[in-house]
Structure formats: C-alpha cells, structure tokens
Amino acid sequence: MNAGKAVVEFMKREGTSKVFCVPGESYLPILDALYDESSIQLISNRHEGGAAFMAEGYAKASGKPGVVMATRGVGAANLSIGVHTAMQDSTPMIVLLGQVHSQFRGREGFQEVDLDQFFKPICKWAVEVQDAERIPELMQRAYRVAQSGRPGPVVLSFPEDVLREHQLMTFGHSYQPTRPKPSTDEIEMIKSCLSTAEKPIVIAGGGIKLSGAENAFEEFIDQYQIPVLSAFRRHDVLRNDHPSYVGHLGLGTHADIKDILKQADVVLAIGTRLSEVTTQDYSIISNEQKLIHIDISDDVIGKSFIPFLGVQSDAKVALEGLTSIDFQHTWSLWTKLCREVYEEVIFKPIQALDPINRHIIELLQKHLPGNSILTNDAGNFAGWLHSFYQFNDKNTYVGPTSGAMGYGVPAAVGAKLACPDKVVASLSGDGGFMMTMQEVETAVRYQIPVIHLVFNNEMYGTIRMHQEKHYPERVVGTNLGQVAFSEIAKHMGAQGCRVNDISSFESALLDALNHQGPTVIEIMTEPEHISVSSTIESLRQSRG
Incomplete structure (x- = not known):
C-alpha cells in the first residue's frame, strides 16, 4: 500500500475514530485514504489552532490520544499552541504533519520548516519519516510514547513524496499500557x-x-x-x-x-x-x-x-x-x-448585588445535568467557575493548565464528540472567544450541539487586572472593541443571543439545553468587576 494508506490503516488498528485537521496538499495521500475509511471521522476545522485544541479536548474527555493533522510549516506553526497545551497538561496527542518534498529540503522550499527540531522543545518526541516502509514502526512508537509514562504529544512529519510511495507494510501489535507500582x-x-x-x-x-x-x-x-x-x-x-x-x-x-x-x-x-x-x-x-x-x-x-x-x-x-x-x-x-x-x-449565600458572573455559575449548577462537561478558556471570568461550581461527577471538567487563550470553544466541541450523550458547555471571555470562535461553524457543519458562554467585558480582563495592580490608571493595549458575538453566531448557523441580566440568561440557558445545534450565549458583564475578589477601583486604591 502507499504510505498515506499505511498511516490510516495503523490509526484504524489502534481504534482511532476521530481525526482533526485543516487540509493541506502536502498530506493528500492521508486525506485520500481517509475517504475510504468509514471507521474514522475526519473533522475539518477552520484553523489549525482550533483543530489542535479540539483534538486535545477530545483526548481529555475520551481518554484516547487526540489526532490532529496540518500542512508544512504554516499549518504546523498554527497548531503549535495545542501541542504546548498537551505537553503541559500531560494529554496524549498524535500530530501528523505534511512536509515539503525530500528533494526540496534544505533549499528553503515552499513553507519549509525543520519540523522535528521546531517541535522538540514542546513535545515528548518528534521525528521526520524518511522511509515509507518504516511508517508502521514509527506510528506504533508514536502511539506508545504519547500514552506511556507521563502522557503527552508526539509529532511526525511526512515529506509529500514519501507519502506517495508504495511499500510492503508490516503491522505489529497494538500498544498495551504498563503500570509501574511502588515497592x-x-x-x-x-x-x-x-x-x-x-x-x-x-x-x-x-x-x-x-x-x-x-x-x-x-x-x-x-x-x-x-x-x-x-x-x-x-x-x-x-x-x-x-x-x-x-x-x-x-x-x-x-x-x-x-x-x-x-x-x-x-x-x-x-x-x-x-x-x-x-x-x-x-x-x-x-x-x-x-x-x-x-x-x-x-x-x-x-x-x-x-x-x-x-x-x-x-x-x-x-x-x-x-x-x-x-x-x-x-x-x-x-x-x-x-x-x-x-x-x-x-457556600456564602449569593447576594442580589453580586456580579452577574456569580449568578451565572449558580444557574449552571441548578440547570445542567450532573454529568455535564464544562470547558473553559483562559481569563479572569474562569475564577467564578473555579471558585463556586461544584464538580460532583468524574470526567466533567476539561481545562488548560497551560492557560492558553482560545481553548474553550474547540475543546468543548472535541469533548462533545468524545461524549455525545453528555451536555457540554464552554466558558470564554470575549478575548479568548474571538481567537477560535470560527470553530462554532465547525460545530454547525458537523451538527455538534455545544453551549458556548461568552463573558463580554470588552477587554483583556486578566492583563488589565495586572496592569491596574502594577501601573494603576495607565491602561494600554487591553481595551477591546464592541463585537456582537451573538449575531456572528447566527450568521455562522448557530443559535445566538445576548443577555444583560440573570432572568434573560436563565431563559437562554434552558432554550440552549433543548436546542439540537450549537448555541452562543453572549453575557454582557461589568468591566469594574475585574475578578472574583477585586474591582478596578479597589486595585487602584491598594496601590495608593
């Protein structure tokens, strides 16, 4: 078989059922082989960073390695944030990258990057496959390394000419995890x-x-x-x-x-x-x-x-x-x-004058089924989730210990693909949401019903908090413009609504729980309430 087919055959033997990507011409033989493989669903994303986060969230929720593909240096660079997240979060991930033709290597070929060297500092193992017949061996090693010991991401790059080669392929046994024990x-x-x-x-x-x-x-x-x-x-x-x-x-x-x-x-x-x-x-x-x-x-x-x-x-x-x-x-x-x-x-009693964020968490606790999965982006809005939501079932939280912005939306879609019978909701600030909001369209296209909450205070809140702590009233770079996220969601084919108060949010949440497609609920929040424990004014006064 050709090398592209061998890659897909190996994934099938390992039980891989979902692969995330932005398609590229450098790995067309793999894409073509997936066309004939009904056991593996290909999810085509809008951005490689979203694809990587989606694979990482899928891996966390499913317990299986997340598989993501991209093309050459440009696509690889875009997905590197997800690789770094998988490394810091100890998440098993297989990253398959197209590479320039072998004869063009070292000549600054189109989109050429030395991919194995590029990724070595942020993954467990990286290798460029130069011999087609070694693909089963190297894929087996990749799945083993990704899942053994402290799990993490591995990266394989394939020169496009290698993927077209036909060789006799020999497949070994699937990886069986070992469990070291204390003496x-x-x-x-x-x-x-x-x-x-x-x-x-x-x-x-x-x-x-x-x-x-x-x-x-x-x-x-x-x-x-x-x-x-x-x-x-x-x-x-x-x-x-x-x-x-x-x-x-x-x-x-x-x-x-x-x-x-x-x-x-x-x-x-x-x-x-x-x-x-x-x-x-x-x-x-x-x-x-x-x-x-x-x-x-x-x-x-x-x-x-x-x-x-x-x-x-x-x-x-x-x-x-x-x-x-x-x-x-x-x-x-x-x-x-x-x-x-x-x-x-x-468990301090909630007060009417508490920020809307606090009330939102209370309503999520009230209305979401106990086994619902929550994902979150990076940002101060997550402090209310971390402080007040009670996770009383296992495998119900998916979040980035790397603190990566843009994580919440695609990770939620990946988690829903891993656990289709669970309600899945993401929480994002307006800064992080806009980094990967295009993946809402991916969820629409594949009919993946996820609830996305966007806490919109029109600023990079976490950085603004640190700014006010160290340089009070010297605001630079952290203000954001007005964006109607709910309207953009509608134009992508999702259900969208904007809420300004608790009763409106409760109604929108109940509607989203009964909706069969993706929903974006945009929550307008007060910029002054910068974190769970601080306001902008209190931070300024503390410096005084």
Missing part, C-alpha cells in the same frame, strides 16, 4: 510517614484522572479521611461534595484555603507535577513539611520540590497499594476543620 518498602515508608502525621493533606493531580483512578482515590480517601486539595484545573479528581474535599489550588484561590496547605505537616502529592500555579509560584510548600511525591514520571519527582520520599508509580496502582495498608489515624478533627473552612468560603 513494598515504599508503601511501608508512606505508611510510617502518615502514621505519625497530625495534619496531612493530599494534592490530587491529573495523573489520577489519566490512570482512571478516581474510584480508587475516593476509596483511599474514604478509608483514611485525609483532606484533599485538587491541583490547578483538576477539579473533578474527587467529587466536590465529598467531606474530605477542601478546595482547589489555582489562580485566585482564597487565602483561607491556601492556609490549609501551609498548616499541613505531611503533603501527599499524587499525579501532579506541582506546577507554578498549583504551588502559588512555588511558594506554598516548605522545607518543614514532609513531601511524599507519587508520579508515573521520574522526571517530575524532585523537579519543583525536593521530596522526603519520591515514588515512581502509576496513580491507580499506588492508591490500590495504599488502601491495603492498615493503621489508625488521628486527624478526623483536622479534616472536619478544613472542610468547614472550604464551605465557609464557597
């Missing part, structure tokens, strides 16, 4: 450390989600009643109504919740790289605390903090081992106090 001695050391703890805390990360360990994690927490803080944008790692769940470590985390971690004497970090945001600029874990760091990647352990004990293990296997240990704990009162702090922060 008996390591389990005993963790037991010993926890046995002497007075105020332990768990930081629960995405590794728990990636290994499908949510049930094992809840069983472990039920048994030992240790307070749990979720890592940045891993809200659904434990149901938020669990008596041991005590908050989320992220942007704008309430000081009282951060203080819970500061008081802990033992910190058990599971499946988290202890990122800058989770650890509040690498400041919130101290040398006086005993850090037990469990992660599937030895590259992660010790990268941000020197652990008292570092254990390389799959999260699910480690949790199953920890559930089997038996000791008496003495911190029930500590856990109860931590939960009370969390409830005091989160």
Whole structure:
C-alpha cells in the first residue's frame, strides 16, 4: 500500500475514530485514504489552532490520544499552541504533519520548516519519516510514547513524496499500557510517614484522572479521611461534595484555603507535577513539611520540590497499594476543620448585588445535568467557575493548565464528540472567544450541539487586572472593541443571543439545553468587576 494508506490503516488498528485537521496538499495521500475509511471521522476545522485544541479536548474527555493533522510549516506553526497545551497538561496527542518534498529540503522550499527540531522543545518526541516502509514502526512508537509514562504529544512529519510511495507494510501489535507500582518498602515508608502525621493533606493531580483512578482515590480517601486539595484545573479528581474535599489550588484561590496547605505537616502529592500555579509560584510548600511525591514520571519527582520520599508509580496502582495498608489515624478533627473552612468560603449565600458572573455559575449548577462537561478558556471570568461550581461527577471538567487563550470553544466541541450523550458547555471571555470562535461553524457543519458562554467585558480582563495592580490608571493595549458575538453566531448557523441580566440568561440557558445545534450565549458583564475578589477601583486604591 502507499504510505498515506499505511498511516490510516495503523490509526484504524489502534481504534482511532476521530481525526482533526485543516487540509493541506502536502498530506493528500492521508486525506485520500481517509475517504475510504468509514471507521474514522475526519473533522475539518477552520484553523489549525482550533483543530489542535479540539483534538486535545477530545483526548481529555475520551481518554484516547487526540489526532490532529496540518500542512508544512504554516499549518504546523498554527497548531503549535495545542501541542504546548498537551505537553503541559500531560494529554496524549498524535500530530501528523505534511512536509515539503525530500528533494526540496534544505533549499528553503515552499513553507519549509525543520519540523522535528521546531517541535522538540514542546513535545515528548518528534521525528521526520524518511522511509515509507518504516511508517508502521514509527506510528506504533508514536502511539506508545504519547500514552506511556507521563502522557503527552508526539509529532511526525511526512515529506509529500514519501507519502506517495508504495511499500510492503508490516503491522505489529497494538500498544498495551504498563503500570509501574511502588515497592513494598515504599508503601511501608508512606505508611510510617502518615502514621505519625497530625495534619496531612493530599494534592490530587491529573495523573489520577489519566490512570482512571478516581474510584480508587475516593476509596483511599474514604478509608483514611485525609483532606484533599485538587491541583490547578483538576477539579473533578474527587467529587466536590465529598467531606474530605477542601478546595482547589489555582489562580485566585482564597487565602483561607491556601492556609490549609501551609498548616499541613505531611503533603501527599499524587499525579501532579506541582506546577507554578498549583504551588502559588512555588511558594506554598516548605522545607518543614514532609513531601511524599507519587508520579508515573521520574522526571517530575524532585523537579519543583525536593521530596522526603519520591515514588515512581502509576496513580491507580499506588492508591490500590495504599488502601491495603492498615493503621489508625488521628486527624478526623483536622479534616472536619478544613472542610468547614472550604464551605465557609464557597457556600456564602449569593447576594442580589453580586456580579452577574456569580449568578451565572449558580444557574449552571441548578440547570445542567450532573454529568455535564464544562470547558473553559483562559481569563479572569474562569475564577467564578473555579471558585463556586461544584464538580460532583468524574470526567466533567476539561481545562488548560497551560492557560492558553482560545481553548474553550474547540475543546468543548472535541469533548462533545468524545461524549455525545453528555451536555457540554464552554466558558470564554470575549478575548479568548474571538481567537477560535470560527470553530462554532465547525460545530454547525458537523451538527455538534455545544453551549458556548461568552463573558463580554470588552477587554483583556486578566492583563488589565495586572496592569491596574502594577501601573494603576495607565491602561494600554487591553481595551477591546464592541463585537456582537451573538449575531456572528447566527450568521455562522448557530443559535445566538445576548443577555444583560440573570432572568434573560436563565431563559437562554434552558432554550440552549433543548436546542439540537450549537448555541452562543453572549453575557454582557461589568468591566469594574475585574475578578472574583477585586474591582478596578479597589486595585487602584491598594496601590495608593
């Protein structure tokens, strides 16, 4: 078969059912092979960045590698933001790129970029395929690398002449994941450390989600009643109504919740790289605390903090081992106090004068089915979601730990393709929404019903907040123009509406839940309410 057909045949054997792309002439043999493959749906996007985000959101929601394709240097550069997001979010992704003809390499051919070198710093593995007969081998390695250890993106580039070659192709076995486990001695050391703890805390990360360990994690927490803080944008790692769940470590985390971690004497970090945001600029874990760091990647352990004990293990296997240990704990009162702090922060009665953003979250909680999936873009608007929405079902949150703008809309479409029976809604600011709003048309074209909320304050709110903190009243570059997003949505074939108050939003949300196609609800918000805890005026006064 030709090399393009071999790429598609391998994807079929691996169970790939969705591929995202912006088509390009450099990889036409792959596109042509997809024409004959009914088991794989090709989603043709409006922008490569949207395609990459869509594949990444699909991967998060489905647990399968997201596959995205683009052409040469221009398309590859456009989708690189999604590759970086997949790397920082530990999301398995296969990136297939067309490349210039082999004879044109090194001559600054049309759209030529040294793609494997371009992507190496932001992916797990990158390679240019120079021999057609090696495609099954290299594709197998790509799927293995993307899913093994700490998952992430891999990049393969194919010179267009290589894709046309006919060779005898030999396909091997599908990748079967391995699960490293802690040794008996390591389990005993963790037991010993926890046995002497007075105020332990768990930081629960995405590794728990990636290994499908949510049930094992809840069983472990039920048994030992240790307070749990979720890592940045891993809200659904434990149901938020669990008596041991005590908050989320992220942007704008309430000081009282951060203080819970500061008081802990033992910190058990599971499946988290202890990122800058989770650890509040690498400041919130101290040398006086005993850090037990469990992660599937030895590259992660010790990268941000020197652990008292570092254990390389799959999260699910480690949790199953920890559930089997038996000791008496003495911190029930500590856990109860931590939960009370969390409830005091989160469950304050909503006031009529609260910003509309706060009321929106209340109505989403009221009307969305419990297993709905929420995605969000980067921006201060997300602070209300992070602070007040209760994720009480697993696999219900898809968000970028990379903080990439433009993520929310395409990620929601990808998540809906992965979970067609779930309600999926995205939350975006007007800045991020406009970066990838063209993917609403993609959802219209493929009849993918997703609800998109746009919080419109006509500015880049997060940057404006930092601007006012450090350079009050010196506003530059952060004001945006007036855009009727709801009207643009209508012209793309979606349902669109603009709301200015709570009752209008509630009506629009209920209508969207009954609509069979995509809906864009544009929410006009007050610029003065710059974040959950601040107004522009309060920021200016704090500098005074």
